[in-house]
Amino acid sequence: MLELRDKQDLRVTIAGITFSNPITTASGTFSAKESGYFYDLNELGAVITKGVSSHAWEGNKTPRIAETYGGMLNAVGLQNPGIDDFIANELPWLQKLDTKIIVNVAGKTPEDYYTVVEKLWHEKIDLLEINISCPNIKCGGIGFGTSPKMAAEITKEIKKRARQPIIMKLTPNVTDITEIAKAVEAEGADGVSLINTLLGMKIDVHTRKPALFNKTGGLSGPAIKPVAVRMVYQVRRSVGIPIIGLGGIMTGEDAAEFIMAGADAVSIGTAALLDPGAPIRIKKELIAYMERYHFNSIKEIRDGFIDL
């Protein structure tokens, strides 16, 4: 048993950065302080932060959360204290950890994104994840992620200004996600992460009102997993850059499924809301899965997929 475990190599490399394992935290579902009460953050392959914008954003009014069958809707609206506050107060904390740091960047205008990546130029962080897919803000955000032309343009401009490799986070709310993936790859994106949430809505028939103040919100959790797996599979066959796969991962076997579909690493989102220690549990379950089928590396899982 122990020998087998020693033989397993969980390391993965994304845009030249080697993670100790493929488990990362999905943006917006993780707080170093609060999640750190539940598990050892150093066990993560990487932390991905909540979206950070050029200035503080208030976010939406409440209710921001609604539960749906096997999933949830959120319309937090990217509440965050802004990049200066992030660099002053949160980043030093993350930098003490023995794991990789991926900062998720949000914006409403191209300039918003540029400001953030430029301010992060001198900071010791490993990767940038550029959110061009948030469904919860009125302008920008998702707008950049739904047209191949705009996605290409913003990728090109951010690439010029960023010191760290950039991973573009894609929205599933498009007709053909491979078009967007190809467009960002062509302009120098170092990787893609997918999927962000699916735009959804819930009406409370007792109060006869939308369940969310924002009316619509982003659907996440196990309910969206098949959509996410399908998209990772399609994107893997369209681009050569690394993929961080996410969307409804609840168990180690779910993580293995994303890896077979083509993901190089995975993020745990909603699962961590209903089980704060989920990232670490999922990592252990992934190891158990590898032991069961004698996979010695993440690549072996991926190559083990039989795509008839």
Place this chain on the structure above:
Amino acid sequence: MTKKILEERITSNQKIAEGIFRMTIYSPEIAQNCTPGQFVNLYPRGRHTLLPRPISLCKIEDEHITLVYGVVGQGTQEFSEYTQGQELRVSTPQGNGFDIGPSLSEKMSKFTVKREGEVPTLGRSELEAGRQMTLVGGGLGVPSLVALAKALITQGHHIRVICGFRTEPYLIEEFEALGISLYVTTDSGDYGFKGTVMDYICAHPFASDYYYACGPKPMLRELAAYCREKQVPVQVSMEERMGCGYGACLGCVCNTQRGYKKVCSEGPVFLGEEVDWYA
């Protein structure tokens, strides 16, 4: 303290009024590390009900905690079907709870100056023993006042509890056992004073040095306005739809004079003055 999700044993789970249940859980780990006004997250087992349900601590004993909850949806329906001896997934205590200690007055003076040009309304001696404290509860906000009343009594304060219900009151015997002044109101008039707790307070003026409250937002808003007018401090326990229930998702915010704060980890108890009631 590190936080955990525990598997704890239910020692009883009984209906105490129409649609209202009382659950007692054996958990020295929670009972010995919590304060009134804190809550625990209960995790339904159903695969489709993913998110935790926050429930306030109603009674805190040596090795047991008691929760009182209303059946309003699928999660609480599931809890109501749990039986004695069954295990349930429950978090260690969350949130900051009611401030009942001497440190309170210090915090108060900090909070009361946030509005420019405003004069602080509180001195430092507010919470010396022997004060007249009024606890105001509405519906499912009443349970958390049980633990609070008990804690305040041990600090040597005089306690008056005013609680309002729709038609049928519950937990009355718990307050009576504490030997405090209790006033009950019902919307229907079936029991006690007919009307809301605020109707009662306005109709029966009394002196009070301090207020604590838990209940529906409109009630808390009215009480906060009343206390502001009377220049008396009030702590309110706020409710908001939660995602994670531990501070990671920013789902549960409350608008305060200093921006949005997380109800689950920075609340649920806030000062009435601190909350931006009209945002």
